[in-house]
Amino acid sequence: MRIALAEMRRRKARWATIVGAVAFIVFLVLVLAALADGLYIGSTGALRTGDSDALVYSIDGRRSLVRSELPVSELSVVAGIDGVADTGGLGVLLATAATDGDSFDIAVIGHLPGHVGEPGSLVDGRRPEAGEPFVGLADVSLKTEGIGIGDLVVLTGSAQPVEVIGFVEDSQFLLADTLWVPLTTWEALRFEVRPETIGLGSVVQAFPILVEDGATVAEVAAAVDEAFGTTETVTTDAAILSLPGVEQQASTFTAIIGVSFLVVGVVIALFFALITLEKRGQFAILKAIGSSNPLLLAGVLVQALIATVAGYLVGFILSRLLALVLPAAVPVEFLPSTAASLFLATIVMGAVGAVFSFRRIIRIDPASALGGEA
Numbered sequence: 001m002r003i004a005l006a007e008m009r010r011r012k013a014r015w016a017t018i019v020g021a022v023a024f025i026v027f028l029v030l031v032l033a034a035l036a037d038g039l040y041i042g043s044t045g046a047l048r049t050g051d052s053d054a055l056v057y058s059i060d061g062r063r064s065l066v067r068s069e070l071p072v073s074e075l076s077v078v079a080g081i082d083g084v085a086d087t088g089g090l091g092v093l094l095a096t097a098a099t100d101g102d103s104f105d106i107a108v109i110g111h112l113p114g115h116v117g118e119p120g121s122l123v124d125g126r127r128p129e130a131g132e133p134f135v136g137l138a139d140v141s142l143k144t145e146g147i148g149i150g151d152l153v154v155l156t157g158s159a160q161p162v163e164v165i166g167f168v169e170d171s172q173f174l175l176a177d178t179l180w181v182p183l184t185t186w187e188a189l190r191f192e193v194r195p196e197t198i199g200l201g202s203v204v205q206a207f208p209i210l211v212e213d214g215a216t217v218a219e220v221a222a223a224v225d226e227a228f229g230t231t232e233t234v235t236t237d238a239a240i241l242s243l244p245g246v247e248q249q250a251s252t253f254t255a256i257i258g259v260s261f262l263v264v265g266v267v268i269a270l271f272f273a274l275i276t277l278e279k280r281g282q283f284a285i286l287k288a289i290g291s292s293n294p295l296l297l298a299g300v301l302v303q304a305l306i307a308t309v310a311g312y313l314v315g316f317i318l319s320r321l322l323a324l325v326l327p328a329a330v331p332v333e334f335l336p337s338t339a340a341s342l343f344l345a346t347i348v349m350g351a352v353g354a355v356f357s358f359r360r361i362i363r364i365d366p367a368s369a370l371g372g373e374a
Contacts, residue, residue, distance in 0.1 A: 015307060018271045022264060022311025023318065026346055029260045030319035033338050036253035038331035039175070043249075044240045045139075046092075046109060046173035049120040052208035053217050055090075055239045056224055059232045063242035065092045065173075065205045072183070072202040074228065081223050083215035088117035089204040091186045092173065095193050096156040104145050107176040108136075108155065108162075110186025110204065117208035119180050125149045125166025128182050136181040137166045144328055145177070153179060158192040174243065175331060209233075257342075261349050268304055268353025276300075276357045280364060288366040297358050301351060308350030312343055 047055070056078060061068025070089075078087045091110035096103055111118045113128045119137060128135050138147055142164075147153065152161035162181060171178050181189070183204065191198050211220050221233035234242070241247045276283070283296060316339065323334055 015303075018267070018307050019311045019314065021267050021271075022308055022346070022350070023314035025260055025264050025267070026312050026315025026342070027318045027322075029257055029342060030315060030334070030339065031322060031332070032253055032257055032260070033342060034319070034323070034332040034334045035330075036249065036257075037335050037338055038333040039249050040246065041170065041333050042172045042175045042331045043243055043246050045170040046107070046119075046178060047236060047240050047243070049168075049170050050088075050090075050117045050208055050236075051120055051210065052088075052116050052236050053211040054209050054221050054233050054235050056207040056209060056231050056233045057205075057239075059230050061205070061232075063232065063234060063239060065090065065243075066094075068205045069200060069203045070205070070207060070231070072204055075204075075207060077227060078207050078209060078224060081220065081227055083212050083220035083223060084209050085212040086116045086210040088112040088115035088208050089183050090117050090206045090208055091183060091190070091204040093155075093186060093190050093193060094176065095189075097153050097179070098156065099145065099147055099151055099153050102145065103156070105176055106142075106153075106155075107173040107178045108186060108189060109171075109173065109178050109180050110183040110190075111180055113182055116210040119168040119171040119178075121169045121171070123167050123169050125164075127166060130182075131184075132182065134160055134162050134181075134185050134188075135165045136162045136179045136185070137168045137171075138164045138180075139171045139178045140167050140169045141172060141177045142179070143167070155189055155193050157194075158189055160188065160192065162189070174245075206239075208236075261345050264308075264346060265349040265353040268308065268350050269356040272300060272304065272354050272357035273360070276360045283361055283364045284366050293362050296361055300357060300361065301354050304350050304354030305347065308347055312346045316343075 056070065057063050057068040058070050072089060075087060075089055078084060089110065089112050093108040093110070095106055095108055097106040097108075098104075113130055113132075118127070119139075122137070123140060125137070127137065136153070138153075147164055149164055149166065151164050153164060154161045162179065162185065164179075168180065171180065187202060209220065209224070211217050217235055221235075224233045225231050286296060320334065323332065326332060
């Protein structure tokens, strides 16, 4: 073990090479993972933070908050179904808004204040009261547009401003900044901005539901769909994966990250294969003077783990430095849980890569150190 550590100290340049290679791959993986997490969080917050167990869509809406249409009058029917603890309504209006002359894209989401489906994380201000018109909660991302509590937001095509009375976090919808308003306000804004929807009457896109303790989501979903015959009720997780691009993005980034970790293992394996060939004579001498195979293998494994950990730390630091200079518009989220998972994966792949050299070391004959045949 001491010999393995002494070798690393003596031949720093060689080990710096493998550390640099691992660091570069880890840096790329961490940035890709941060981008994947950022895209997922920025696309799904509106559904993830609503505390719902399932969402009810119209069957022809194909699990889309844009295409689905459900009469508001059916909300009371859903609330009366056995197993439903609470229900709310969600409506989405994609629009352009302005405040103090600056325009930006926004998703106006209608909800029932005090019911399941409303944004969960209030960080400043207050929530709308029942029946309070033309007030809303803004996602904290809208602060980058200069919006603060008390500001008025006007949608393009609407003459009625909405006053921001509070801020919520992690409530974006498909990477769009959100403004959460009561359903009555949302409907009034929708009729103004999209006058072609007036003929549809009072509709929402989905009913989020909370299931009672002791009831299962599957049973309640089946009961809701049986009661209406024209609805499709799915779990919130399934609804999230049905959002445009979410599942495809996740699978793509997972595949890229997985391949990158395979590269880490291959790099470590090739490096130690070359080291083993070069040090064949040294291993033979060590065996000849009494070093056992387990001791030699432990030394190689320790070297691999040290190089892998050092490479990860360098890559981690570089990724955090990059995060400091990235513009706010880039949707990256460096999550501690993701970093920890990737650290463990890096260690495992480093160890696996080193294991491939074990067979060569075990087969080295100590007699070769005395001039005999290996």
